Amino acid sequence: MSLVVKDLHAAIDGTEILKGLSLEVPKGEVHAIMGPNGSGKSTLSKVLAGHDDYEVTGGSVTMDGADLLELEIDERSRAGLFLAFQYPAEVPGVTMANFIRAARQARMPEGEELEAVSYYKDLYAKMDQLGIDRKFTGRAVNEGFSGGEKKRNEVLQMMMLDPVYCIMDETDSGLDIDALKVVADGVNSMRSPGRGFLVITHYQRLLDYIEPDHVHVLAAGQIVRSGGKELALELEARGYDFLKEEVVVAG
Amino acid sequence: MYTGTQEAIDIDRSKGDFSYPESHKFDAGVGLSPATVDYICDVKNDPDWVREFRHKALKTFESKPMPTHWATKDLENIDFDIIRYYLSDGTKPTRSWDEVPDDIKETFERLGIPQQERAFLAGVEAQYDSEAAYSNVKEELEKDGVIFVNSTEGLKEHEEIFRPWFGKVIPTGDNKFSALNSAVFSGGSFIYVPKGLKVRHPLQAYFRINSENFGQFERTLIICDEGSELTYMEGCTAPKFETTTLHSAVVELVAMKDAKLQYITVQNWSSNVFNLVTKRGIAHENAEVRWIDCNIGSRLTMKYPGVVMKGRKARGEVISIALANSGQHQDTGAKMIHAADETTSNVVSKSISVGEGRATYRGQVHIPKHLKGCRNNTECDALLINSSSRTDTYPAITVRGNQHATQHEASVSQVSAEMLFYLQQRGLSEGAAMSLAVNGFVNDLVREFPMEYSVELKRLIELEMEGSVG
Numbered sequence: 274m275s276l277v278v279k280d281l282h283a284a285i286d287g288t289e290i291l292k293g294l295s296l297e298v299p300k301g302e303v304h305a306i307m308g309p310n311g312s313g314k315s316t317l318s319k320v321l322a323g324h325d326d327y328e329v330t331g332g333s334v335t336m337d338g339a340d341l342l343e344l345e346i347d348e349r350s351r352a353g354l355f356l357a358f359q360y361p362a363e364v365p366g367v368t369m370a371n372f373i374r375a376a377r378q379a380r381m382p383e384g385e386e387l388e389a390v391s392y393y394k395d396l397y398a399k400m401d402q403l404g405i406d407r408k409f410t411g412r413a414v415n416e417g418f419s420g421g422e423k424k425r426n427e428v429l430q431m432m433m434l435d436p437v438y439c440i441m442d443e444t445d446s447g448l449d450i451d452a453l454k455v456v457a458d459g460v461n462s463m464r465s466p467g468r469g470f471l472v473i474t475h476y477q478r479l480l481d482y483i484e485p486d487h488v489h490v491l492a493a494g495q496i497v498r499s500g501g502k503e504l505a506l507e508l509e510a511r512g513y514d515f516l517k518e519e520v521v522v523a524g
Numbered sequence: 525m526y527t528g529t530q531e532a533i534d535i536d537r538s539k540g541d542f543s544y545p546e547s548h549k550f551d552a553g554v555g556l557s558p559a560t561v562d563y564i565c566d567v568k569n570d571p572d573w574v575r576e577f578r579h580k581a582l583k584t585f586e587s588k589p590m591p592t593h594w595a596t597k598d599l600e601n602i603d604f605d606i607i608r609y610y611l612s613d614g615t616k617p618t619r620s621w622d623e624v625p626d627d628i629k630e631t632f633e634r635l636g637i638p639q640q641e642r643a644f645l646a647g648v649e650a651q652y653d654s655e656a657a658y659s660n661v662k663e664e665l666e667k668d669g670v671i672f673v674n675s676t677e678g679l680k681e682h683e684e685i686f687r688p689w690f691g692k693v694i695p696t697g698d699n700k701f702s703a704l705n706s707a708v709f710s711g712g713s714f715i716y717v718p719k720g721l722k723v724r725h726p727l728q729a730y731f732r733i734n735s736e737n738f739g740q741f742e743r744t745l746i747i748c749d750e751g752s753e754l755t756y757m758e759g760c761t762a763p764k765f766e767t768t769t770l771h772s773a774v775v776e777l778v779a780m781k782d783a784k785l786q787y788i789t790v791q792n793w794s795s796n797v798f799n800l801v802t803k804r805g806i807a808h809e810n811a812e813v814r815w816i817d818c819n820i821g822s823r824l825t826m827k828y829p830g831v832v833m834k835g836r837k838a839r840g841e842v843i844s845i846a847l848a849n850s851g852q853h854q855d856t857g858a859k860m861i862h863a864a865d866e867t868t869s870n871v872v873s874k875s876i877s878v879g880e881g882r883a884t885y886r887g888q889v890h891i892p893k894h895l896k897g898c899r900n901n902t903e904c905d906a907l908l909i910n911s912s913s914r915t916d917t918y919p920a921i922t923v924r925g926n927q928h929a930t931q932h933e934a935s936v937s938q939v940s941a942e943m944l945f946y947l948q949q950r951g952l953s954e955g956a957a958m959s960l961a962v963n964g965f966v967n968d969l970v971r972e973f974p975m976e977y978s979v980e981l982k983r984l985i986e987l988e989m990e991g992s993v994g
Contacts, residue, residue, distance in 0.1 A: 322949050325941070350951040362946040366964030375960055376950035413964070430950065 274337045275299035276321075276354075276438045276469055282331035283320045289330065290316040292494035298438065301466040305480055306473045307505060308491035309513040314473045315359060317491070318442040322356040323349050336438060351380055353437030357427040357444050364414035369426065370396065372414045373433050380434075399432045402462070404455050420447025428459045439463070440471045445479035457482030477509040540761030540792055542634065544627035546735050548653075549614035554737065555605045558582060561707055564610045568676050568710065573687075581696045581706030588700040596853060598824050602798055607739045607770055609708045610654050617649070617656040617674060624650075628657045635761060637730050644976055646725035647672045651742060652732050654710040661727070669718040672727055675743045678714025685716050690745055693776035693832070694804050701826075702802040705741045705774040712742030712773065715756065717783075722753040726788070726974065731771075733762035733797070739770035746776070748783035748811075757788040757977065764794040768823065771797055777805030779813050781835065786814045790977055792984060793822035795851050801827045804859070807867075809835030816972050817844040819854050820984050828886060830859030833867035840869040845966050845981075847988055848881030848913075857886035857918075858902075866897040873904040874966050877913035878988065885917045885934075893924035900930045907965050908938050909958065909989075937965075959989035 276298040283291040290313045298304045308314050320327045321334060323346040334341040341349060364372060373396065378387045393410075400407060403425050415423050424444055431439055441460070445453055460470070460483050472483060480488070480502065488504040489496045492513070498504065552563045561582055565575045590599045618624055621638050632638060632650050641648045647661030649672065661672040671682055678686045696706040713729050733740050748754050762769055771793065779785040785805065793799055799822040805813035815829035831840025842858035860869035875883035885904045900923075906915035915936060923930050939961045947957035963970070963982055970978045 322945075324945055345954075346945065346948040347951050347953050347957075350949050356949050358946065358949075362940065362943040364943055364947065364961060364964055366967035367960055372947075372950070372960070375952060375956070379951040379953070379956065434950065 276337075276471070277335045278321075278332070279334070280332040281320070281329070281334060283316060283327050283329050285316070285327050290327075290494055291320065293332070294491070294495055296489060296496060298469040298471050300437070300469045302486040303464065303470040303472060303483060305485035305488045305505065306471065306491050307475070307477070307488060307508055310475070312491045313494045314475075314491055315442055318356055318440045318471075318473055321349075321440060322346060322354065347379070350434075355431050355434055355436035355439045357424075357431055357439065357441040359443040359446065361415050361423050361427055363416045365416055367414050368411050369414055370410035373430055376430070376434055396433065399429055403429055403432075403459050405429060421449065421452045424448055424456060425452065428456050432459060432463060437467065438469045438471070440473070442473050443475060444472070445474055445476060453479065454482060477505045480505045540635065541764050541794060542631075543734050543763035544631060546611070547613055547627075548611045548735075550610065550612045552608060552610035554608055556582070556607070556609055556708070560609050564708055564710065567610065567612070570676075571680065571683075574679060577691070577696075578707050581703050584697045585700060585703035585707055588697070588703060590700060595826060596824060596855065598853065599798075602768065602770060606737055606767075608735070608737055609739050609741070610710060611735050611738060612653060612655040612710075615657070617659040619658075619660045621658060624657050628652045631732060631734065632658070632730065635730065635732070635759075637728075640728070640976065644725060644974075645728050646723060647727040649674060649713050649729040650732070651711045651729065651740075653735055653738060653740065656711055662725075665723065668721055669716075670721065670723065671714065671716040673714050675709065675712045675714050675745065678745065682714065682716065685747065686714060686745065689747055689776065689778050691776075693778060693806050694774055694802050698802060701772045701800040702774050705743060705772050705802070708739070709741045709743035709774065711740070712744040712775075713746070713756070714744070715746040715754070717748045717752040717754045719749040720751045721749075723755070726755040726757050728757045728759070731758065731760040731773075733760075733769055733771065736765045736769070737767050739772065742773045744773065744775040745778075746785060746787070747778045748780060748785045750780045751782040752780075753784040755786040755788065755974075757790070757974070759789075760791050760793060762794045762797055765796050767796065769794075769797045771799045771801070773801045773803075775801070775803040777803075777813055779805060779807045779811035781809045782811060783808070784812045786816065787829075788816045788973060788977065790818045790820075790973070790981060790984075791822070791825070792820050793825075795821060795823055795849075797822045799825040799827065801825075803827065803829040804832065805830070805840070806832045806834050807838035807840055809864075810837045811835060812839040812841070814841040815843070815858075817842065817856070818973070818981055819844065819846040819856055820988060822852060822854075824853045824855065826855045828857040828859050828888070830861065830888075831869065832861045832863055833869065834863050836864045837866045837868075838864060839867070842871045842873070843969055843972050844873045845969050846873070846875040846883050847985065848875065848877050848883045849988055850879035850881055853882045853884070855884040855886065857884075857888075859888045860890070860900060862889075862891040862895060862898045862900070865895050867895075868899045870900070871902040871904070872969060874907070874969055875905075875915060876907045876909065876962055876965065877915050878909045880910075880912050880914075882914040882916075884915070885919070887919040887921070889919075889921040889923070889930065891923045891925070891928050891930070895925065896927035898928045900928075902930075902932045904934045905965075906934075906936045907962065908936065909962070955990050959986045962989055
């Protein structure tokens with residue numbers, strides 16, 4: 274059982290960004306995708322989540338055997354796909370507590386109501402774990418949040434919605450080292466044989482705390498190298514430039 | 525901005541969209557003439573001064589042109605000759621639901637009125653077409669001297685309190701529709717709260733239109749004597765007919781020195797209703813008049829609740845939410861007339877336009893030169909859902925003199941594609957995402973409504989938003 278991306282091509286406004294990307298994230302594993310700016314990292318996360326701006330021009334994506342590309346954005350979410358956004362949107366007037374509650378309610382069978390007491394108990398426990406002040410339940414989603422607060426709240430939502438596959442888009446950006454540790458602890462506590470992670474990052478730093486099983490390097494819309502966690506260290510030491518040369522040679 | 529499906533789906537207002545067969549003992553027939561006015565006077569057994577008042581008003585109505593030089597041309601589509609101006613079954617309002625005729629009782633049960641009365645209201649009046657079918661107020665309030673009756677009973681039984689204020693806050697000739705109401709009014713509430721009495725639970729009136737080709741013209745007068753407090757709520761629905769229905773009320777509020785009067789409206793008219801209502805309050809020294817208004821439904825609503833701040837330190841407030849769906853125009857706003865020193869007014873208006881819906885804000889703030897220490901704050905925010913939605917803002921703030929403080933803010937926003945993507949990625953359907961975003965937009969105002977109404981409001985907004993995306 275895994276999230277399988279095969280020869281995926283995707284374009285925005287007629288410009289192809291993903292050019293035959295293939296990847297398999299089995300349940301129970303953490304895969305990291307690293308790459309320079311403009312390599313297509315964020316595009317990959319948005320295409321997997323189903324963003325309307327991107328057109329899939331070739332290839333396939335399946336989640337535990339089901340065709341992901343056939344599903345609407347919200348259907349993908351309810352089927353177990355979660356995207357922790359690099360830049361999560363603000364939702365004025367909607368409190369964090371009501372937002373997460375609505376998301377949980379959307380997963381309930383028709384006619385069933387979420388039980389409020391156990392919901393809040395669960396919410397508070399996870400907020401405590403992530404070091405989020407309880408007053409955030411009453412604040413409008415992401416409105417006036419600092420970069421770090423936004424990222425913690427993305428992880429909080431991820432924990433509350435219990436997804437099967439988690440895509441984390443540059444979750445480390447904007448985090449100081451203490452916040453990074455807390456967020457990484459949260460993610461690590463969610464690691465299980467029933468869940469797969471795709472961690473997208475520009476820097477190796479995050480992978481010191483969320484140790485990946487596999488590292489892939491994305492450049493110009495393709496995976497150009499895959500390896501173990503030591504690949505991340507090599508990239509850190511040598512930079513991305515040497516990869517560009519390899520792509521040219523390969524091409 | 526969301527640019528998908530443009531047509532708003534016709535919403536089944538399952539709660540309000542039903543009607544019972546008509547059985548009218550009294551029917552003024554179609555069209556409006558002095559004979560219509562006499563018919564109404566005869567049926568209601570009006571005193572002579574009321575008959576005279578009505579006939580004068582009819583002349584004023586006939587002499588006034590439609591205000592289409594500033595208002596929408598859609599007004600010209602009202603055919604006054606095919607409307608029926610008075611319909612009733614001839615029974616008197618009862619104090620017990622058991623005595624209300626079955627179909628009328630069932631109507632109000634389906635709308636949840638007796639249940640609400642038991643749960644949280646101090647008194648209820650339920651009007652069916654032209655007359656109240658039910659009217660009751662808790663005994664202890666009655667003992668304290670609170671009067672809560674319909675306008676007919678008010679003008680007959682309590683003339684000494686009723687008459688000095690009737691037509692004084694809103695004169696007959698204020699506008700064409702206040703004149704129309706003055707000619708043919710029937711129903712509505714008359715309330716008097718004695719000095720110093722703070723009524724803890726709200727009083728409520730519910731206005732129900734059941735008949736086709738009909739005009740409902742209720743007339744409400746509320747007087748809060750010195751130092752008293754009252755919250756009054758009105759709700760309204762009508763079934764969806766092919767033909768147009770007219771609802772043209774006049775509501776006059778009087779808050780004497782130190783009194784606090786809060787008037788809450790949740791309107792959910794069907795989309796064939798012309799809702800042309802004149803609402804105004806007078807606030808005497810250190811008194812407060814608040815209009816909290818939610819306008820959903822109707823074909824055209826024109827409503828600009830106003831407060832005349834007549835005494836020093838009087839306060840006026842209008843808080844309004846309007847939602848205009850396809851085929852609807854919500855032309856709403858506020859009038860704040862400062863007529864004494866150190867008076868304060870606050871206007872907060874939020875509108876949502878969906879599909880081809882159109883929301884208009886019209887505001888008038890008047891602070892004359894000879895006063896000092898007056899303050900006004902006006903905020904109007906519009907949310908556009910589809911690219912075909914429309915909003916207009918016409919704020920007219922006239923401040924003379926330099927010892928005043930005024931502040932005006934207006935904004936137009938959209939539900940961004942990125943916000944919808946974010947909400948949908950959390951598992952909300954497009955419709956649910958849109959309705960959550962819209963509820964967020966009006967959330968701070970919805971909180972001003974009593975709990976029982978705010979829940980209903982959120983549900984109404986969700987229903988309206990269901991059709992907005994496809």
